[in-house]
Amino acid sequence: MMQEDAPLFAAMQKYVNDKAVAFHTPGHKQGKGANEILKKIVTPMGLKMDVSLMEELDDLFAPETCIKQAQDLAAKLYEADESLFMVNGTTGAIHIMLFSALAPGDKIIIPRNVHKSVLGAIILCGAEPIFIEPAINTDLGIAMAVQTECVEKAIAANKDAKAVFLVYPTYYGVACDIREIAEIVHKNGMLLLVDEAHGPHLKFSEKLPVQAMDAGADMAAQSTHKILASLTQTSMLHIKYKRVDIERVHMANSLLQSTSPNYLLLASLDAARRQMAQKGKMLIDNAVRLAEKLRERINTIAGLYCFGTEVAGSEGCFSIDRTKITVTVKKLGITGYEAEKILRHKYKIQCELADMYNVLFIISLADSERETEILYSALAELADDHSGKIKEAVADEVDIPLPIVRMTPRRAMFAAHENIDFIMSENRICGETITFYPPGIPLIYPGEIISDKLIEYIKKRQQAGAKIVGPADTKLHTIRVIR
Numbered sequence: 001m002m003q004e005d006a007p008l009f010a011a012m013q014k015y016v017n018d019k020a021v022a023f024h025t026p027g028h029k030q031g032k033g034a035n036e037i038l039k040k041i042v043t044p045m046g047l048k049m050d051v052s053l054m055e056e057l058d059d060l061f062a063p064e065t066c067i068k069q070a071q072d073l074a075a076k077l078y079e080a081d082e083s084l085f086m087v088n089g090t091t092g093a094i095h096i097m098l099f100s101a102l103a104p105g106d107k108i109i110i111p112r113n114v115h116k117s118v119l120g121a122i123i124l125c126g127a128e129p130i131f132i133e134p135a136i137n138t139d140l141g142i143a144m145a146v147q148t149e150c151v152e153k154a155i156a157a158n159k160d161a162k163a164v165f166l167v168y169p170t171y172y173g174v175a176c177d178i179r180e181i182a183e184i185v186h187k188n189g190m191l192l193l194v195d196e197a198h199g200p201h202l203k204f205s206e207k208l209p210v211q212a213m214d215a216g217a218d219m220a221a222q223s224t225h226k227i228l229a230s231l232t233q234t235s236m237l238h239i240k241y242k243r244v245d246i247e248r249v250h251m252a253n254s255l256l257q258s259t260s261p262n263y264l265l266l267a268s269l270d271a272a273r274r275q276m277a278q279k280g281k282m283l284i285d286n287a288v289r290l291a292e293k294l295r296e297r298i299n300t301i302a303g304l305y306c307f308g309t310e311v312a313g314s315e316g317c318f319s320i321d322r323t324k325i326t327v328t329v330k331k332l333g334i335t336g337y338e339a340e341k342i343l344r345h346k347y348k349i350q351c352e353l354a355d356m357y358n359v360l361f362i363i364s365l366a367d368s369e370r371e372t373e374i375l376y377s378a379l380a381e382l383a384d385d386h387s388g389k390i391k392e393a394v395a396d397e398v399d400i401p402l403p404i405v406r407m408t409p410r411r412a413m414f415a416a417h418e419n420i421d422f423i424m425s426e427n428r429i430c431g432e433t434i435t436f437y438p439p440g441i442p443l444i445y446p447g448e449i450i451s452d453k454l455i456e457y458i459k460k461r462q463q464a465g466a467k468i469v470g471p472a473d474t475k476l477h478t479i480r481v482i483r
Contacts, residue, residue, distance in 0.1 A: 001069045001072065001073055003073060003076075003077065003273075003274065003277035003278070004274065004277070004278065005069075005073070005274070006070075006267075006270050006271060006274050007065075007066040007067075007069040007070045007073070007270065008066050008067065008070045008263070008266055008267040008269075008270040009267050009270060009271065010066070011056050011057055011058070011065070011066035012049040012051065012057065012263055012267060013049070014056055015049075015051060015054055015056045015057060016030075016045070016048045016049060016051075018056075022051075024051075024052055024054070025052045025260075026050060026051075026052065028047065028050070030047055030048040030050070030051070031044055031047025031048055031050075034047055042264075046264060049263065049264060049267070050262070050263065050264055051263060052260065052263075057263060060085065060087075060257065060261045060266070061250070061253060061254040061257075061259075067085070067266065070085070070266070070269070070270040070273070071083050071084060071085055073270075073273060073274075073277075074236060074269070074270075074273045075238070077203075077273055077276065077277050078203060078211070078213060078236075078238050079213060079214060080213050080238035080239055080240060081239055081240045081241045082238075082239045082241070082246075082249075083236050083237070083238050083239070084096075084236065084237045084239070084249075084253055085234070085236060085261075085266050085269050085270075086221075086234065086235040086236060086237055086257065087233060087234060087257060087258060087261045087262055087265045087266065088233070088256070088257050088258060089223070089225075089233050089234070089235055090117065090195070090197045090221045090222070090223040090226075090235040091115075091117035091120065092235070092256060092257055093221035093222075093235050093236070093237040094115070094117045094118055094120075094121050094195060094221050095117065095120060095121045095124060095252075095256050096237060096249070096252040096253050096256050096257070097121070097193050097219045097221055097237060098118070098121035098122065098124070098125050098127065098163075098165075098193065099121065099124055099125045099252040099255070099256060100219075100244070100245065100248040100249040100251070100252040100253075101162065101163050101191050101193060101218075101219070101244065101248070102125045102126075102127040102162055102163065103125070103126070103127075103162075104125065104126030104127070104410075105126065105127070105128065106125075106127045106128065106161075106162040106163075107127070107128045107129075107130050107158055107160060107161040107162060108122070108127050108128070108129055108130065108161060108162060108163045108164070108165055108193075109130045109132060109151065109154045109155065109158060109161050109163070109164045109165065109190075110129050110130070110131060110132070110164075110165040111131070111132055111133070111134050111145075111146045111165070111166065111167055112131050112132065112133050112134060112143070112402065112441075113134050113143040113167060113170065113441045114165065114167055114195065114441065114442075115167070115195060115197070115439075115440045115441065116433060116435050116437075116440050116441070116442050116469075116470065117440075118165065118195070119409055119433055119442055119445055119446075122408075122409050122410070123409050123410045123413055123446075124256075126408075126410045127162075128408055129408075129409070129445070130154060130158050130161060131402060132146055132150045132151065132153075132154045133146075133150070133402060134146045134147075134170075134316055135147055135315040135316025135317075136316075137311075137314075137315075137316070137317075139328075140307065140326070140328055140357060140358065141328075141330070141355065141356050141357035141358065142172050142326070142355065142357075142358065143170065143316075143441070144170070144174045144314075144315065144316025144317050145167070145168070145169070145170055145174045145175060145176035145316050145317060145318065146166065146176055146181075146316070147176070147315065147316055148176070148177050148180050148181055148184070151164060151181050151184060151185070152184055155184065155185070155188050155190070159188070161190055162190060162191065163190050163191040163192070163193050164181070164185045164190055164191070164192055164193070165193045165194070165195070166178065166181065166192070166193070166194045166195070166212075166217075167194075167195045168194050168195070168196055168199065168209075168212055169196075169198055169199055169202075169209060169320070169321045169324075170198070171198060171353065171360070171438070171439040172324055172326050172358075172360060173198070173320050173321035173322070173323070173324030173326070174311075174316065174317050174320055174321075175209035175317070175318055175319045175320060175321065176316075176318050177318040178194075178209075178210065178212060178215040178216070178217070178318075179210065179215045179216060182215055182216030182217060183216065186216065186243070191218045191219070191243055191244065192216060192217045192218050193217070193218065193219050193220075194212040194217045194219065194220040194221070195220075195221055196211075196212045196217075196220040196221060196222045197221065197222065197223040197226060197235070198223065198226060198227065198321070198324075199211065199212065199220075199222060199227075199321070200222040200223060200224050200226070200227050200228050200236070201227045201228060201276075201280075201284050201287070201323070201364075201365075202321070203276075203280070204276060204280035204281050204283070204284040204285075205281065205284040205285050205288055207285065207288045207322060208284070208288065208321055208322065208323070209318075209319045209320070209321060212238075213238050213240065217238075217240075218239070218240055218242070218243050218244050219237065219238065219239050219240075219244060219249075220237075220238045221235060221236075221237050221238075222235055222236050222237075222238065223235045224236055224269055224272050225268075226362075227323070227362065227364055227365075228272045228275075228276060228364075228365065229268075229271070229272045229275055229365065229366070230265075230268040230269045230271065230272035231264065231265050231268040233265060234265045234266075234268055234269045234272075236269065237253075283365035284323075284365060286365070287323050287363050287364055287365055287367060288322050288323055290363050290367055290368070290369065290372050291322050291323045291324075291325055291363040291372075292308070292322055293372070294306075294325060294363065294372045294375065294376060295308050295322070295325060297376050298325070298327060298376065298379060301379060301380050301383045302383060302387065303329070303331045303332045303383045303386065303387060304327055304328065304329060304331070304332070304379060304383050305327070305328040305331075306325055306326060306327050306328070307320075307326060307328070308320065308322065309322070323362065323363045323364065324360065324361075324362060324363075325360065325361040325362070325363060325375075326358050326359075326360050327339075327358060327359050327360075327361070327379060328357050328358050329357065329358065329359060329382075330356075330357040332382070332383060332386040332387075333386060334386060335354075335356050335357070335464045335465065336354035336355045336356055336357055336358045336359045337354045337355075337356070337464050337465035337466060338465065339354065339359045339382065340354035340359055341465075342382060343359065343378060343382065347378040347381075347382075349374065349375060349378050352438070353438035353439055355436075355439075355466075356461065356464055356466075361375060400443070400451070400453050400454055400457050401451065401453060403430075403444050403445070403448035403449055403450075403451065403454070404448065404449040405445075405447060405448055405449075406429045406447055406448065406449060406482075407429065407447040407482075408447055409445050409446045409447050411447065412429065412430070412431055412445075412446035412447035412482060413431075413446050415431065415482045415483070416482070416483045417431040417480045417481060417482055417483060418480070418481060418483050419472075419473075419478045419479065419480055419481075420478060420479065420481055421477065421478060421479075422455065422458075422473075422476045422477060422478060422479045423455060423459075425450045425455065425479050425481055426450055426451065426452045426455060427449060427450065427451075428449070428450050428481040428482070429447060429448070429449060429450075429481055429482040430444050430445070430446055430447070430448050430449070430450050430479070430480075430481060430482075431446055431479075431480035431481050431482050432446055432470060432471045432472065432479070432480045433445060433446060433470035433471070434458060434468060434470050434471055434476070434479075435468065435469050435470040436461060436466045436467065436468060436469075437467055437468075437469040440469075442470065443457070443458065447482075450479070450481070458476065462476065
């Protein structure tokens with residue numbers, strides 16, 4: 001197979017062209033029984049290609065033909081020993097990664113600013129998390145990456161840990177010194193596992209941080225759909241087997257992914273791989289160029305700031321992904337949440353996320369000068385509308401100490417619990433997760449002590465417009481605690 005090939009699409013097309021009468025799943029029978037609404041969403045050919053486990057279409061969990069060929073091409077492109085296609089998103093890839101690397105009771109060193117999917121993986125495999133805090137940039141109001149010395153200290157204090165987990169790069173595009181961390185991790189006989197959800201494009205430009213697999217990671221989960229051009233819910237898990245058990249990985253994959261994978265999703269991963277193999281460098285270099293030009297222009301607007309390479313070398317930032325445009329709006333006297341709503345409803349612009357101080361925009365291979373000009377003009381007008389309100393901050397920050405752990409997340413999830421008023425929950429053991437989404441980083445895990453500072457912080461963010469996910473009561477009038 002060559003990188004120009006698309007083996008999954010070819011196999012699906014072959015099956016459709018064979019014109020076999022369908023007496024198999026799915027029930028719409030290649031679109032014949034599809035509702036009119038579905039026909040408006042998916043093309044007639046797409047519906048015909050929404051098929052199942054025929055002999056031409058291979059088996060995701062025992063691949064021998066088109067799926068194996070597609071995954072092999074991806075592995076070659078990303079320089080992995082094996083690349084597995086994920087239809088359960090990067091959440092599924094992270095679950096498989098941790099489940100295959102850890103056993104119940106194993107310790108794993110992880111940053112505090114991991115995605116909530118990591119909590120699910122820890123509960124599934126029964127591991128014990130050892131948390132390290134990332135650096136915090138108080139001017140920007142965001143968590144940066146973990147520092148090498150913090151990882152080194154955590155390893156020294158937990159020599160029996162099985163793995164170190166990194167978020168690389170962060171949602172905001174901040175990257176740690178992953179090469180140095182990989183050397184330290186491997187020197188201590190541990191695995192390096194990486195959530196590279198926001199880095200599937202790093203491989204294709206020298207102007208971006210090094211890809212995790214090229215820096216020494218043992219496994220890395222990438223959200224191909226987030227930055228590249230596959231369909232939503234599709235990701236890849238890249239593996240090098242020098243330190244990883246291949247049978248454990250394949251067992252976890254068959255256990256945790258759907259037994260009815262959608263072939264349109266699988267084919268979109270194959271198509272995205274083909275696109276990057278053919279034009280990846282040109283496409284990603286262009287996205288970097290657009291982002292850098294936009295960043296420079298935004299920084300000429302009074303009251304706005306968009307950080308760039310000048311922060312590289314600062315605490316918690318070794319390098320940055322330049323395609324992430326984080327615009328700090330606090331000097332306009334508004335929150336990022338307010339800026340998001342204004343941009344969405346007045347200017348018809350949707351950002352990726354908002355927080356107390358910032359709005360984040362992703363520049364991808366799909367963008368052009370037209371889109372960046374629209375964004376720049378909207379931001380300039382937004383700043384002009386609020387120019388009379390310029391001030392240093394929009395809210396007092398609350399310093400939240402790292403929560404005290406009383407029990408593992410798995411034990412807490414299965415423990416007897418009760419619901420009480422959230423504002424009365426100080427010093428109780430939390431029985432669920434509290435997360436602002438996006439970015440999906442848990443503020444507290446099951447099994448940790450709720451502090452007064454945490455309650456104060458969450459209430460301020462709620463008042464500012466942050467969206468809470470995780471607890472059963474998403475308004476957080478009540479919270480689940482351990483009895």
